[in-house]
Amino acid sequence: MIILGLHSALDWDSSDAKNFSRIHDSGCTLFIDGKHIRSIDESRLTRVKYEGNYPVNSIDYCLDCIPREDVDIVAFPPSAVHLCNEQIASGDAGNFFRKEFPNAEIWYLSHHLCHAASTVFTAPFNSGSFLTLDGMGSSVWDFADGSTKRMENNSIGYFNKDKREFRFFRLESGPGENSFGDYYMNLASQVFNGKTNNTSSEYSGAEGKIMGLSAYGKPSNKSKPYTVSTEYPLNSMNIDRFEYGEPIINFYEYDNVYPYIKDLSYEDQSAYLQGHFENAIIKWISLLREDYLTENVCLAGGVFLNVCANSLFRDMFENIHIPPWPNDSGVHFGAAVWAAYKSNETIDIPSNIALLGKEYSDSEIKQSITKLWN
Numbered sequence: 001m002i003i004l005g006l007h008s009a010l011d012w013d014s015s016d017a018k019n020f021s022r023i024h025d026s027g028c029t030l031f032i033d034g035k036h037i038r039s040i041d042e043s044r045l046t047r048v049k050y051e052g053n054y055p056v057n058s059i060d061y062c063l064d065c066i067p068r069e070d071v072d073i074v075a076f077p078p079s080a081v082h083l084c085n086e087q088i089a090s091g092d093a094g095n096f097f098r099k100e101f102p103n104a105e106i107w108y109l110s111h112h113l114c115h116a117a118s119t120v121f122t123a124p125f126n127s128g129s130f131l132t133l134d135g136m137g138s139s140v141w142d143f144a145d146g147s148t149k150r151m152e153n154n155s156i157g158y159f160n161k162d163k164r165e166f167r168f169f170r171l172e173s174g175p176g177e178n179s180f181g182d183y184y185m186n187l188a189s190q191v192f193n194g195k196t197n198n199t200s201s202e203y204s205g206a207e208g209k210i211m212g213l214s215a216y217g218k219p220s221n222k223s224k225p226y227t228v229s230t231e232y233p234l235n236s237m238n239i240d241r242f243e244y245g246e247p248i249i250n251f252y253e254y255d256n257v258y259p260y261i262k263d264l265s266y267e268d269q270s271a272y273l274q275g276h277f278e279n280a281i282i283k284w285i286s287l288l289r290e291d292y293l294t295e296n297v298c299l300a301g302g303v304f305l306n307v308c309a310n311s312l313f314r315d316m317f318e319n320i321h322i323p324p325w326p327n328d329s330g331v332h333f334g335a336a337v338w339a340a341y342k343s344n345e346t347i348d349i350p351s352n353i354a355l356l357g358k359e360y361s362d363s364e365i366k367q368s369i370t371k372l373w374n
């Protein structure tokens with residue numbers, strides 16, 4: 001069975017702000033009869049950072065000589081974009097895929113399910129739990145009135161690959177609410193824009209830079225954790241438990257955080273943001289660990305690109321698996337491997353999953369160096 005996993009915009013511009021689009025890291029993965037064949041991000045072929053458009057080049061690269069008529073399943077997680085859901089509801093998305101892959105079944109999957117599958121099926125252990133955290137995943141779309149009701153913001157679950165068990169619990173909130181990824185992305189972007197005088201409204205991708213810069217700052221004594229102002233008490237974060245349920249984090253009015261710290265040096269602003277983020281995520285994961293997460297845990301979602309925070313919960317678990325693609329670069333892989341698993345195929349993953357992507361011959365490398373040199 002030939003299975004393609006895709007993550008991308010469809011026939012529209014992924015960077016068009018009117019689509020409320022945050023689609024980035026588009027790409028394609030190919031599995032045949034359960035065996036992983038190829039994965040690549042579109043940005044590697046277009047050289048456009050954070051490319052989110054439909055991955056024409058990645059599909060060509062993955063399929064190589066395989067005719068599109070031979071594709072059996074296209075697994076596609078719709079992202080949190082109104083237009084995407086509208087196109088699925090109207091049938092336009094189905095028509096789009098039918099033109100591309102005339103004989104394929106189209107599987108629309110949850111974005112967070114794909115993150116989860118991308119880490120579970122590459123983990124070196126057989127059973128355990130998983131946690132996904134990112135900015136926002138798929139919408140919970142109301143097909144009756146055509147609106148977004150809720151948004152995936154984190155998910156947990158359990159798996160036993162030998163027993164073919166995979167239980168997925170999707171946790172949701174209002175769009176952009178109570179999301180570790182959204183919180184960090186928005187504040188990092190404000191610190192980055194202040195430092196670089198960047199006035200563009202485009203996604204800055206500043207999270208990694210701010211995490212790095214935080215090492216040069218000192219912890220601020222401006223406020224105690226989770227409280228922005230003592231003069232006008234305003235909790236920016238609060239961690240609580242649902243009655244009989246999992247811990248939930250609430251982020252309140254964090255637009256007020258940046259004005260409060262903007263007089264600090266950029267290094268100290270970064271240290272403030274990173275420090276409070278670490279405190280919050282450690283506390284939240286500790287609560288999950290008490291009742292939900294097991295000794296073996298698989299993590300995925302863009303939040304786990306924060307290696308400084310990751311290093312702090314290392315001792316809470318026996319084994320932690322984070323694939324090389326915890327961000328949306330792993331979503332097309334997760335979609336494809338999930339479709340192969342649900343088709344009862346035996347999953348066969350390469351031993352070194354850090355080396356997926358295009359191979360370059362010595363002559364291609366030499367040609368590129370020569371071109372640059374001249």
Ligand SMILES: [Fe+2]
Nearest residue numbers: 134301302328
């Ligand atoms: Fe994501």
